[in-house]
Amino acid sequence: MRARATGQASVIADVRDACTPRSDVLRGGLEDKHFAAQLDQVVTGAGGYEAYADADQFFALTYPTRGLQDLLASTFSRLNPPAPGGGGSEPHPDARHAVYRYETSFGGGKTHGLIALWHLAKGARPSNIADFVDPSLLPDRPCAVATVVGDRLDPVNGLNDPSTGISTYTFWGEVARQLDPEVWSRFERSDRERTPPGKQLWMDAFERGPTLIVIDELALHLAQLASSQNPDVRRQEEATIQALKVLFEAATAAPAVRLIFTLATGTAAFSARTDKLAEAISSVSLECASEAAHDVMARSKGGVGRPADDYEIGHILRRRLFERVDNAAVEQALVAFKDLYAELAQRESQVLGAAGEDPASYCERIRTCYPFHPALIACLDQRIGPLPGFQRARGALKLLAESLAVLWSEPAATRAPLPVINLGDLPLSAGAVRSCITGGINRSEMDPPALADFAGEGAHAVAVDSRRWPQEQMARRACTAVFCHSVAGESHGATAADVCLGTLRPHEDPALLDEALGEALKVAWHLHFDSGRWRFRVEPNANKIVATEMANVSHTEITDELESKVRSLFAPSGSLHAVHFPAAPSDVTDAPRLQMVVLSPAEAVKPEEIAPPRLVRLIADRSGAAETHRTFRNGLVFVVAEKAHIAAAREKIGFELAAKRVVARQQKGDFSSAVVKKLKELAATAALESRMALSRAYQHVWWPERASDDGGVQLRLLPLPPADQGKASGAQTDRVLKLLRDYSKVRDSPPATDALSRSSGFDQSREISTEALARSPWRDPSQAVVLDPALIGKAVAAGVRNGTWVCHDAASGTVFTRQDPPNSVRIAEDVMLYTIERAGQLGLLVEPSADTDRRDPPDGPTQPGPAPGDGPTIGESGASSNDRSDPTESRVLEAHGSAAAALQKLDDAMRDAGAQHLSQVAVRVSAESGQGVQPFRVLGMCVPQLARFDVALKLDATAEFMEPSGAASIRFEGSAAACTPVFEAFWGALSGASDVAGSLTLTASQADAIAYDGPDFRQFAEVLRRAAPGHVTLSAKVAETAAAAPGQRAGPQ
Incomplete structure (x- = not known):
C-alpha cells in the first residue's frame, strides 16, 4: 500500500499482516461475559466466567492501566501499611482514604478493577503481579472481603447464600455475612429488623484484621426501594443512606479498612427496562437517591479513582483482543497518517476539524490505538459508549472482536489493504457486527436502513461503488462512518471532519468522500444531509418515498x-x-x-x-x-x-x-x-x-x-x-x-451533373424530365441525397451551362442551351432535358445569327463545371480552353468547408471537369479568434503521415499579447522538414498569446502527376478526413495533359 504524503510515498503494512488476534476472537461468536464479567458471578464461581475466575488467566488478559495500578497500590497500602521505619515501598498518597469512590469509563471498566482487587485480597498471586502492583504491598495472608452488588439485593425475599442457607435483606447484612460468621451473628438482628447498625458494631467487625468492602452500584438498590409499593420497603431508602454514612465513618476510623464504592452508571438503561409508569417513578427516585449518595460520599472526604485514562483505551483493547502487534507497523502507520494530516491541515485544515489544529499531536494517538484509528475509539467512547445498553467496555470489545473475526476471514486475494481499522472499515454487512450496535443500544429499527443503503449485498452505496470505486469502496465506507455517528440519535450525525477522520486513508483525497456521499445521497433511502451534518434516519428520504411508489x-x-x-x-x-x-x-x-x-x-x-x-x-x-x-x-x-x-x-x-x-x-x-x-x-x-x-x-x-x-x-x-x-x-x-x-450522405450543395446523368440513366436514354432527374438520387444508394429541391434546379442549370444537356420547358416553350443558360430550372414532369444531339433531332435548336455568333465564346470545348458561386470553382489563372495541351498551365479547383465536405466538393468538381490527375493539392486552415494555434497544430500533425508526397508548408500568422502589450508576426515558407524547428519554436512562443490570426497551407505534390483515383490520393484524403482540422480551403491543380473527357468518371473508388 502506498500513502500519498507531502510529496513522498510511505509503505504501510496491512494490519492483518502486522497483528494476530487471539484465537477466541478469530473464532467469533463471543458472548458479553467474555469481555465484562459481573462481579457477583465471579465471586460466587458461576459457570462461564472461567477467564475471570482464574487469576492467572485474568491478569494475562488485563492491561495494567494507571488507574488500576493506583487502585491496587492505594488499597493494599491501606490494608497492609508498612511498619514505621521498616523500609519497603512508600505508602500510596490515597492510602489515607478509607473510602474510595471508583468511577467508570470506557475500556478496562470498574468491574474489571474490582475483580482484580478481589483476587489479590483473597490471596491470589499471578505470575505478572509486578506489572500491576508492588508485591511488597500485598499482605501475607488473605483479607476479609465482602462484595455487594446493588441490583442483587432483595429487600422482600432476601439474598440467599446456598452454602450456609442464610438470607440477607439489607446491604449491611450481606456485608456482615460475607466477612465472617461471627460478624453475621452480631448483625443478624439489624438485618432482620431493617435497622442500620451503629458505628461501634462496624468498629468491632473491623478489629478482626484487614478488611476490604466493595459496594458496587448501590444506587440501583436505592431505586428498587424507592419504587416499591410497600411503604415499609420505601422507608428503607432513607435507612440505607443513613447506614452508608455510618459505615463510611467507621471505615475512616479503622486502621486497615478500605471501602470501595461505585455509583450506578446505567441509570438510563435501568429505567428503560420498566414500563412507562414505573420508568417515570424509578427515574425520579433514582435521581434523588443518587444525589443523596453523592452527598454522603462528599462528606466522607474519600479518594477518587478512574480505571483508565483515555490514552490507555487502545492498550486495553490491544491486550484483550490481540496476541501480537508489530511495533514497526505502528510506526509506519503513524508516519503515514501524520504526513497525510499535515498536508491536509496546510491545504484545508477545516476538513480535519479539531484534529487539524495540531495534526502531529492527534496522530500520536495512533501509537496507543493501533491497529485501531483514534476516530474509531473516540466514536465508541463518546458517541456510542454512553448509550443505554452498550455498556462501554463490554459493547466495544464485543463489537471489535466480531469485526476482527470478519475482517481476518476475508480472502487475501480479494480484500482491500487496511492501514488501520477505522469507523468506515467496520464490516457492518455482517449481522453479528451490526447487531452489536443496533441491538446493543436497543435501536434495531436502524437495521433496515443500514441494509438498504450500505450494509446489504445490493445496497445503494455498494451500487455506487461498483460504478465508481470498486476497489476503494468510498461510498460504503463513508456511509458506515456516518451511520456510527447517527445511531446516538437525531441530535447527532457526522460532520465533514467526522467523515474524513473516520474514513480517509493515506492514499486518498478528501474530495472523493464528498463526491461519494453526494452520489450515495442521490440513491439512498435513509441518508440525509442538513445543517452541515450527514445522518442516517429511520424515516425515509425522498428517494425511498419515490422507490416505494414505483x-x-x-x-x-x-x-x-x-x-x-x-x-x-x-x-x-x-x-x-x-x-x-x-x-x-x-x-x-x-x-x-x-x-x-x-x-x-x-x-x-x-x-x-x-x-x-x-x-x-x-x-x-x-x-x-x-x-x-x-x-x-x-x-x-x-x-x-x-x-x-x-x-x-x-x-x-x-x-x-x-x-x-x-x-x-x-x-x-x-x-x-x-x-x-x-x-x-x-x-x-x-x-x-x-x-x-x-x-x-x-x-x-x-x-x-x-x-x-x-x-x-x-x-x-x-x-x-x-x-x-x-x-x-x-x-x-x-x-x-x-x-x-x-458522412456526406446528405448534401447542402448542388450535386455534380455527371453523377445526376449517370444515376438517372440520362447518359443512356438521352432525355429525361427534371422531375425524374430529381428523383434519381433517391433511387441510387451510392448517391448523396439533396433535401432542398432548389439545389437540383441549380444542378440542372449548371448542366445546361456546361453542355451536358439542353433544357426544354414545355409550359413556356422556352429552350435553354449552353449559349442561353437559365438562372434556375423548374422541377416538373413537363420540363425535359435532352442531349444536344437529341435536341437537334427534335428541332429544338435554332441556328445562331451573326449577332449571336459575336456573343459566343471561341470555338472548342468549354470548361465544364458549375457557375461561379455555385460550388467549387476553377481558378482564373487556369489555362484557356485553347491551351489544354500545355502542361505548364493548369486549372485550380477550390472547395471549402469541413475536411469531409471539402473533399466531397472537390470530388464533385473533378467529376464535372472530367479530370483524373492532379499536379498538386493544397490544404489551407485559418485561425479564427479564440482558436489559438490549434488548427495549425492539427494540420501539422498530418505531415508525418504523408510520406508518399513532397510536402511544403507556408505559415502567415500574427499573435497578440496582453502582457506585455503588443503583437508579433511570422511568415515562413519551405519544405516540411525545414519548417519543423521553426514551427516548434513558434508554438512555444505563442503559448502565452491572447489571440492568434492567420493561415497555414500544406501543399502536397509528387514527381509525376497524382492519380486522383489512385491509392496515394486516397491515403491523402483519409489522413485529412481523420485529422478534421476544422474549416479548410482545398485547392487542387489539375494536370491537364492527363485530363479525361468531360463526363468520364473520376475520383477515389
Whole structure:
C-alpha cells in the first residue's frame, strides 16, 4: 500500500499482516461475559466466567492501566501499611482514604478493577503481579472481603447464600455475612429488623484484621426501594443512606479498612427496562437517591479513582483482543497518517476539524490505538459508549472482536489493504457486527436502513461503488462512518471532519468522500444531509418515498411513456420525416424523401450486433403490403435501440412517473417542506435522466451505402452520439441529420451533373424530365441525397451551362442551351432535358445569327463545371480552353468547408471537369479568434503521415499579447522538414498569446502527376478526413495533359 504524503510515498503494512488476534476472537461468536464479567458471578464461581475466575488467566488478559495500578497500590497500602521505619515501598498518597469512590469509563471498566482487587485480597498471586502492583504491598495472608452488588439485593425475599442457607435483606447484612460468621451473628438482628447498625458494631467487625468492602452500584438498590409499593420497603431508602454514612465513618476510623464504592452508571438503561409508569417513578427516585449518595460520599472526604485514562483505551483493547502487534507497523502507520494530516491541515485544515489544529499531536494517538484509528475509539467512547445498553467496555470489545473475526476471514486475494481499522472499515454487512450496535443500544429499527443503503449485498452505496470505486469502496465506507455517528440519535450525525477522520486513508483525497456521499445521497433511502451534518434516519428520504411508489407504476404505463418519449426525441424536423415503430414494410411509404425509421424499443439489439435487424433489412428492400421491391431505397435512415440501455431507460422512466405522482400528492400535506422540495428536485432530475437514458439507448444508425449484388441495398452502421443534457425533446433528430451530413450522405450543395446523368440513366436514354432527374438520387444508394429541391434546379442549370444537356420547358416553350443558360430550372414532369444531339433531332435548336455568333465564346470545348458561386470553382489563372495541351498551365479547383465536405466538393468538381490527375493539392486552415494555434497544430500533425508526397508548408500568422502589450508576426515558407524547428519554436512562443490570426497551407505534390483515383490520393484524403482540422480551403491543380473527357468518371473508388 502506498500513502500519498507531502510529496513522498510511505509503505504501510496491512494490519492483518502486522497483528494476530487471539484465537477466541478469530473464532467469533463471543458472548458479553467474555469481555465484562459481573462481579457477583465471579465471586460466587458461576459457570462461564472461567477467564475471570482464574487469576492467572485474568491478569494475562488485563492491561495494567494507571488507574488500576493506583487502585491496587492505594488499597493494599491501606490494608497492609508498612511498619514505621521498616523500609519497603512508600505508602500510596490515597492510602489515607478509607473510602474510595471508583468511577467508570470506557475500556478496562470498574468491574474489571474490582475483580482484580478481589483476587489479590483473597490471596491470589499471578505470575505478572509486578506489572500491576508492588508485591511488597500485598499482605501475607488473605483479607476479609465482602462484595455487594446493588441490583442483587432483595429487600422482600432476601439474598440467599446456598452454602450456609442464610438470607440477607439489607446491604449491611450481606456485608456482615460475607466477612465472617461471627460478624453475621452480631448483625443478624439489624438485618432482620431493617435497622442500620451503629458505628461501634462496624468498629468491632473491623478489629478482626484487614478488611476490604466493595459496594458496587448501590444506587440501583436505592431505586428498587424507592419504587416499591410497600411503604415499609420505601422507608428503607432513607435507612440505607443513613447506614452508608455510618459505615463510611467507621471505615475512616479503622486502621486497615478500605471501602470501595461505585455509583450506578446505567441509570438510563435501568429505567428503560420498566414500563412507562414505573420508568417515570424509578427515574425520579433514582435521581434523588443518587444525589443523596453523592452527598454522603462528599462528606466522607474519600479518594477518587478512574480505571483508565483515555490514552490507555487502545492498550486495553490491544491486550484483550490481540496476541501480537508489530511495533514497526505502528510506526509506519503513524508516519503515514501524520504526513497525510499535515498536508491536509496546510491545504484545508477545516476538513480535519479539531484534529487539524495540531495534526502531529492527534496522530500520536495512533501509537496507543493501533491497529485501531483514534476516530474509531473516540466514536465508541463518546458517541456510542454512553448509550443505554452498550455498556462501554463490554459493547466495544464485543463489537471489535466480531469485526476482527470478519475482517481476518476475508480472502487475501480479494480484500482491500487496511492501514488501520477505522469507523468506515467496520464490516457492518455482517449481522453479528451490526447487531452489536443496533441491538446493543436497543435501536434495531436502524437495521433496515443500514441494509438498504450500505450494509446489504445490493445496497445503494455498494451500487455506487461498483460504478465508481470498486476497489476503494468510498461510498460504503463513508456511509458506515456516518451511520456510527447517527445511531446516538437525531441530535447527532457526522460532520465533514467526522467523515474524513473516520474514513480517509493515506492514499486518498478528501474530495472523493464528498463526491461519494453526494452520489450515495442521490440513491439512498435513509441518508440525509442538513445543517452541515450527514445522518442516517429511520424515516425515509425522498428517494425511498419515490422507490416505494414505483411499486404502483404498471409496466404498461412505463411502456406507454417510453414510446411517447421516443416519439418526442425523434420527432419530424423540416424535410426529415419520421416513421415510429413500423411493424412491416407497408408502414413506411415508398417515396422520394428522407425518412427516419425509428424501430420500437421492443426491437432493440444487443450491443455486439453489427448486422442490421431482420425488420430493417426487410423495410430497406421492400415496400407495400405485397412487399414489392422498394424504389426509393436511398431515402431511409434507421434508428435502433440497444437492449441493455432500454432496460435502464425503463427503470429511469418508472422512477420519473413515481416521482411525479408523489409530487402531485404532496398538496395533501403528507411530507415536510424539505422533503417536498427534494421530491420536486427528484422529479425534475428523473425527467432529465430518463431522456438521457433513451438518447443513450438509441445509438445504432443504419443507412443505405450502395446497392448489393442480390439487388437489395447494403446498409452502413454508425453510432449516434447522445444528446447533451440541456437539449430539449427532438434533439436526436438534429443529430441524425448532422451524422448524415458529416458522412456526406446528405448534401447542402448542388450535386455534380455527371453523377445526376449517370444515376438517372440520362447518359443512356438521352432525355429525361427534371422531375425524374430529381428523383434519381433517391433511387441510387451510392448517391448523396439533396433535401432542398432548389439545389437540383441549380444542378440542372449548371448542366445546361456546361453542355451536358439542353433544357426544354414545355409550359413556356422556352429552350435553354449552353449559349442561353437559365438562372434556375423548374422541377416538373413537363420540363425535359435532352442531349444536344437529341435536341437537334427534335428541332429544338435554332441556328445562331451573326449577332449571336459575336456573343459566343471561341470555338472548342468549354470548361465544364458549375457557375461561379455555385460550388467549387476553377481558378482564373487556369489555362484557356485553347491551351489544354500545355502542361505548364493548369486549372485550380477550390472547395471549402469541413475536411469531409471539402473533399466531397472537390470530388464533385473533378467529376464535372472530367479530370483524373492532379499536379498538386493544397490544404489551407485559418485561425479564427479564440482558436489559438490549434488548427495549425492539427494540420501539422498530418505531415508525418504523408510520406508518399513532397510536402511544403507556408505559415502567415500574427499573435497578440496582453502582457506585455503588443503583437508579433511570422511568415515562413519551405519544405516540411525545414519548417519543423521553426514551427516548434513558434508554438512555444505563442503559448502565452491572447489571440492568434492567420493561415497555414500544406501543399502536397509528387514527381509525376497524382492519380486522383489512385491509392496515394486516397491515403491523402483519409489522413485529412481523420485529422478534421476544422474549416479548410482545398485547392487542387489539375494536370491537364492527363485530363479525361468531360463526363468520364473520376475520383477515389
